[in-house]
Amino acid sequence: MRSKEDFLKSLKDGRNLYYRGKLVEDITTHQILKTAALHAAKLYEYADRVYEDNKMGKMSKFFKVPWTSQDLLDRHKLIYDLTMYCNGVFNISQAIGSDAIFALMITAKQVDRKYGTDYSKRVEKYFERVAKEDLTLATAQTDVKGDRSKRPSEQVDPDMYVRVVDVKSDGIVVRGAKAHTTQSAVSDEIIVIPTRVMRDSDKDYAVAFAVPANTKGLKMYIRPIDEIEGNSSSVLSRKDYELETLTVFNDVFVPWDRVFLFKEYDYAGTLAMLFATFHRFTALSYRSATMNLYLGASKVASQVNGIENEKHVRDDIVDIILYKEIMRSSAIAAAVYPVNMEGIAVPNPLFTNVGKLYSNMHFHDVVRDLIDIAGGIIATMPSQEDLESDEGKNIVKYLRGSVDGEERAKVLKLAKELGASTFTGYLLTGMIHAEGSMEASKIELFRSYNFKEAENLVKRVLS
Known part of the structure; x- marks a missing residue:
């Protein structure tokens, strides 16, 4: 199995990364960005991710294809436990890529049956390689989209969705950009899939493929890490x-063996939704x-503030428990009642989307609960520089609660980061839009929900 050191060394491969207008020579030594690289590397420190596969030997549990309900339950636990290992921050390094591969495995078989293509063999070959080499994977799905009222082929600028611009004997050339591609700058491979349903007029945009992160013509523009640079008292x-990037494909060449969908527009939506289902299950986990x-x-904030036994505090705490456990219960239900597609256990779309939509709609309530308990001081407390200055002792004196000011200040700094900082804004946006927006979950719920049971009941009552 790959080591942490092997992974970090592999990132020094000449990939084109830009941060705040400058080319990043080595992300593993960059003052700000190295934290994301080290976070990704924690995957290789987590011993419980390794298992013995009958065919390929030792490999990551993330690459274990979910054939059964138990496999999905095990995957849920793996994602939950690894997130806890990484201080409550999701480690996407092999999770999102394997979500995409599972969706590709299913879609490839369907396309092959209809069109006589050989995508299944390509996907299987790619899967075996990344599993054996223990690679990290980013998935680029969300196109920049341009004018949202227009379809891909109707855009003023045709590059608003990733598209095929040339076809060669040995592969294709693609152009366009994908937005908010998580951990792409510190991944070995980038898997690209469609973001929506396509029509015949959009067939040049119905493309799925994978490329190494250092591929010629691939550029990644990393978002500002304001949660560190904008908050000197940040802890977590x-x-x-x-990190996320705007991932730009400037006439990138993709060999045929890495192309998994090529203009079969009628399966773009199938692939997009299958990936979303797996990925939303990952999100709940x-x-x-x-x-x-x-x-x-x-x-802990309620304890240092001396209000642990107040009724409104108990109400706030229960509210957070409810939010957490509804998501976990939805993930478990989705695993227990999967949908079988091409032999693969797909998380139940109903329970997955119910949990995900609840997560989208109520995260702001969790932030409100934390603020209510921690108090307004998390927005107005003196800076880390003040606390470390000659005046620090005088400031700490007046930060006392049920414990001394120094201990309470430590708790308040984390509460500020979670509830009243640029990190809060980042999470609020992510919790609403990541893994699919609220509208996407609503559309899928309404489209796929079986209303017959309810309708028949009312008809029977009315008869």
């Missing part, structure tokens, strides 16, 4: 965070673990 983000940060910070 200095230990773990994940890691988000329920992440909520331990808010639950723990709220509980």
Whole structure:
């Protein structure tokens, strides 16, 4: 199995990364960005991710294809436990890529049956390689989209969705950009899949493929890490965070053996939704673990503030428990009642989308609960520089609660990061839009929900 050192060394491969207008020569030594690399590397320190496969020997549990309900339950636990190992911050390094591979495995078989293609063999070959080499994978799905009222082929600028611009004997050339590609800058491979349903007029945009992160013509522009640079008193983000990039494909060449969908527009939506289902199941698994940060910070803040036994505090704590456990229960239900597709156990879309939509809609309530318990001081407390200055002792004196000011200040700094900082804004946006927006979950719920049971009941009552 790959080591942490092997992984970090592999990132020094000449990939084109940009941060705040400058080319990043070595992300593993960059003052700010190295934290994301070290976070990804924690995957290789987590011993419980390794298992013995009958065919390929030792490999990561993330690459274990879910054939059964138990496999999905094991995957849920793996994601939850690894998130806890990484201080409550999701480690996406092999999770999102394997989500995409599972979706590709199913879709490839369907396309092959209809069109006589050989995508299944390509996907299987790619899967075996990344599993044997223990690689990290980012998935680029969300196109920049341009004018949202227009389809891909109707855009003023045709590059608003990733598309095929040339076809060669040995592969294809693609152009366009994908937004918010998580941990792409510190991944070995980038898997690209469609973001939506396509029509015949959009067939140039119906493309799925994989390329190494250092491929010629591939450029990644890393978002500002304001949770560190914008908050000198941050605690969590200095230990773990994940970055996102605007991932640009400037006429990138993709060999045929790495192409998994090529203009079969009628399967673009199938692939997009299958990936979303697996990925939302992943989201429920890691988000329920992440909520331990808010639950723990709220509980400890209530203690240092001396209000642990107040009724409104208990109500706030129960609210966070409800949020966390509804997500976890939804993930478990989705695993227990999977849908079988091409022999693969797909998380039940109903329970997956119910849990995900609840997660989207109510995270702001969790932030409110933390703020209510921690108090307004988390927005107005003196800076870390003040606390470390000659005046620090005088400041700490007036931060006393049920414990001394120094101990309470430590708790308040984490509460501030979670509830009143740039990190809060990042999470609020992510909890609403990551792994699919609220509207996406609503559309899928309404489209796929079986109304017959309810309709028949009412018809029977009315008869």
